[in-house]
Amino acid sequence: MLLTIEINGQQVSAKRGETILTVLNRIGVKVPTLCFFGSLSPTGSCRMCVVEVEGLTHLVPACSHQVEEWMQIHTHSPRVLKARKALVELLLANHPDDCLYCDRNGSCELQDLSEELQVRERRYPSSHKPVQIDKTCASIQRDPGKCVLCGRCSRVCTEIIGISAIDSVGRGSSTRIGTSYNKGLNYHACVKCGQCIMSCPTAALTERKSLPRVIEALGNPDLYPVVQFSPTVPGAIAEEFGLKSNKDIMNILRSALKKIGFRQSFDVSLASDITIMEEAALFLERWPRKTTLFTSCCPSWVRYIEVFRPEFVEYLSPVKSPQQIMGALIKQYITSSAGIKSEKVFVVSVMPCTSKKTEADVEGNGTRSVDAVITIRELVKLIRLLGIDLNNLEPEPAENAFSISSSSGRLFGVSGGHLEGLMRSIHFLNTGQELNPIKINDLRGLKPKKESRMRINKLPVNVVAVNGLANAIALMDEIAAGRDDIHIVEVMACPGGCINGGGQKIGTDEKMLKSRMKALYDIDEEEIVKVAHKNPTLNELFDKFLSKPNSERNREVLHKDRSKIISE
């Protein structure tokens, strides 16, 4: 039902049940927000979006207050501006004055608010006290001193991820976002997905930096630094530096990585192809007997199963994640066949992910396959640090033979992509014919849960792709309750998949997600090799270094014994 309200003297029509903020956004009136965040339920806790409604004694929050017929709203009256400014000043009075030393200098919402409301003087004396920084976790670092208690992280962790690893504790001015029993993040349920970092307006949550180690390794003449990067990295770099995300960007990235000092660069998608071949073989060995396979590329999902649902560990694909496979290949085969000692090789991976940092730390039985993992954000900082101007860089094609990957492997960056690539190869390996059409539309898009019911050789294969761990948890509840019609489940803990990973650009919105997704689908359109089983490099690898998919040799190199649950 439509109703008419008045905003700043202007007649505006609004729908019953809409919040004031929705109406304001539609008509182009901007009010500052802090605790409001995307699809999360509004709590009205920061009061930054307060507006004046005639007839009401108090100011009301636009984000959670619904419009009503009689409303006359003032969004920027002196009373409102005074209140908003005072709120920012109160936050600043409890915030360390170290903007110039801060990880989020220049990308901080508190800075933006302070600037927008023109805070120019400290009217309230500072009461900030130094707080212990939580560095226990290899993926995520918490600095409660910089927290403004907007609660976005804890709502993401509860509503999107479904874990509730962090939440408010204490009350009054001792309220803080804390972990259970005040232990470090590493000691409990956190799955390290890093979505909390993506939601944090300040530097209270950041990735645990691996950059210093990487810079040190780059400067060490005894080491042979190489880099592998996720298929989402080229697009993200293009987006960050305002370049076109076309075919060239891959080679511009390789050129930049070389300038940084990496001796060789590898696209992890090659390992994704191997994952597909292994999983396809594994699946076909069991199928069409009743079987359920969970993908295991997302370490946050794997950790969830290991910690919360250990009874389902056997469903997890035993194949390592592409990052670990690639690391193993580089160290055990590629560099050694070029005559470089494996202990000299320093493998850095660039990931859209924070969870991969922990994964690289805990897997490997003493010998690390990957020596350091940096997020895309860290790579951007590195490129800027070293003064590399991507706009004036000559694209440089890959030098090594291990640069060819199928577009199926690239699709791993987006939710549903892993399944799509896997199904293409399963179909071919079972029937001898390519899937036609090769695109599986059911598995594409940003929907949180995508199901596809396919038939191979007239027998059903039901697959489900889920993104956002909370949705996967709901699916697990179904499975635990007896649902048994699903053959393969693909889970990516971050909403949308790795294109929205915890290591991506802060401030990622839906528009950016759609364009990142489209970029990967475009590659799939253009690429000649669209399926893993047609990747020529794989044949060489399987011939010379490995063996048949799911053979004993391959299991030794590419699989992980999941019965040994990591104990932390």
Place this chain on the structure above:
Amino acid sequence: MPVQDISDNKAFLTEKVIKNYSGIFDKSSLSRIASIRRDTVDRPVIYIGTGTCGIISGAKSTLDKVRKFIAENKIEASIIEVGCNGFCSAEPLLDIQLPGKTRLSFHNVTEDKAEDVLNSALHHTVQADLVLGQYRQAGLEEWPNVRLIDNLPWFSLQTRHILKNAGIISPASIEEYIVRGGYKSLYKTVLNYPADKICEIIEQSELKGRAGGGFLTGRKWKIALDTAGDQKYMICNADESDPGAFMDRAIIESDPHRVIEGLAIASYAIGASQAIIYVRSDYENPLKVLEYAIKQAREYGLIGEDIFGSGFSLSINIRRGAGAFVCGEETALITSLEGQRGLPKSKPPFPAEKGLWGQPTVINNVETLANIPGILENGPGWFKSMGTQSSKGTKLFSVAGKAASTGFIEVPMGISFSSIIYDIAGGVRDGNALKAVQLGGPSGVCIPPAELDTPLDFEALSGIGAKLGLGGLVILDDKTCMVNLTRYFIDFLQKESCGKCIPCREGTRKMLDILNGITKRPKEESAHETLERFKGVVQLENLAHVISDTSLCGLGQNAPNPVLSSLKWFREEFEEHIFDRRCPAGVCHDLRTFYIDVDPCTGCNICQKKCPENAIIGSVKMPHFIIESKCTGCGICFDVCKFSAIYFK
């Protein structure tokens, strides 16, 4: 009194007494009722007030002593534990009723006095210094030379409807409640009226919520009744958390069935088959009393399935709150009931539309519900005849602080502050001057003597910027420092803030910082600190307005009240603290400056030895001196000086 079988009584009370509309009974029923009411007793009955206030004053020890005395002397007597009649400063209260005589009440009967009181009373003499008075009981022999209890100033100005049974009946006896007219209203309600009629009656009575908001109770019920829902909930808010307010506790401890009956009627009126009583878990005694009362009501079929065959079913459950102040706020109470952190939510939607588990929910406090049976018994017109234009009925107030008598009272709405303080509570203790009355809990206001003629009702109070709140009155004498008191309340509020919204969490802390700056002396009074202090003072009022304007819930919106009201009425006291660095009441230790009077000083050296700051110099047997710049004002020298040689300004 012949001991009667309980099940026997049960049938009699539920079938004959509750269902008797006319109030006319046959002779045998009348005598049975009289014996349950204890109008006549055949052996001495001793009543001891064992509410929380009584227990604190030592009633349990008195009770033990009485038991022992009776056993040792082989006296045939009954001992009844009652709640509190409201005269808390007279606790432990001990009443004695001898066969044929009126009930006699004694005050401050501590353990050591119990024996004497009993001994003399059982021998028909009265200990004059401890007697409080005797009850007005027609047809019984009065004690000579003992005043009637309802003639005491404390009671004579009260209009006791909610408290009519308080301190008189045993809270553990549903029978006593029923023979005094209890559960009749519930019977009438569920059998004779449709739910919307009840809402209408309550709205007609103009009963307003007694927890501070002042919203019409009947209207709230009607909204919940008219909102569709699968399962509606009726919640009784017994999370009384204002320091200095204890009326809800007292009602529960003294007359729990009145609350249960009100709750049952309210549940019927809104169409709820589930009711919850939310009690803070440190209310140990009320919890016990309530649990037992609910059990009794269930046994009597007054709650449970198909009440009186009307088809209306109700279950009442008790939920314990962990004691957070904010959980008295209704949305926070609901989140807490849902098992979450007790955080308030933005309103609208109001709980009556979308409350517990998203269902229509009404939350009323204990006192509001305790009013309900009376309104249904006597009609809305009766209720409306009491009180003022804007506020009908009676209201409970707790009187605490420096009043000569303290406790809780029930008076018609519209009574003035001065009437309560001087006529009922006997003025300020020890003959001191009255400085202010604090009303409405920690986020309430301090009202100066000049405003004492203000009537206590919703409208008149909002006229002077105050709120009725729960009805907690704290009497403050002239030894109170208003700045320090304001600081205390803000400290309470900033600790109890839930921490959800910025203005309340950060703002109250900032106000506290500023007030601390005024009342404390910094280690070094540098120019910078002085500047910061003045800056803070300049911001204090501004900040208070922003906090009240932007906070999410009532706690934050009202948190600046103590600051704003004190600044309004006691500004000069603030100024003395800020500019002269002096606390006129001598409460703010840090601001005191100590001096040694050379004449009485004997040079005993004790002050010098005890001074933690080495601020005192002087040789033995010679007058000592205090180095002002070193003195922190702790006052240890003042306390240890045996010759009264040390004074402060």
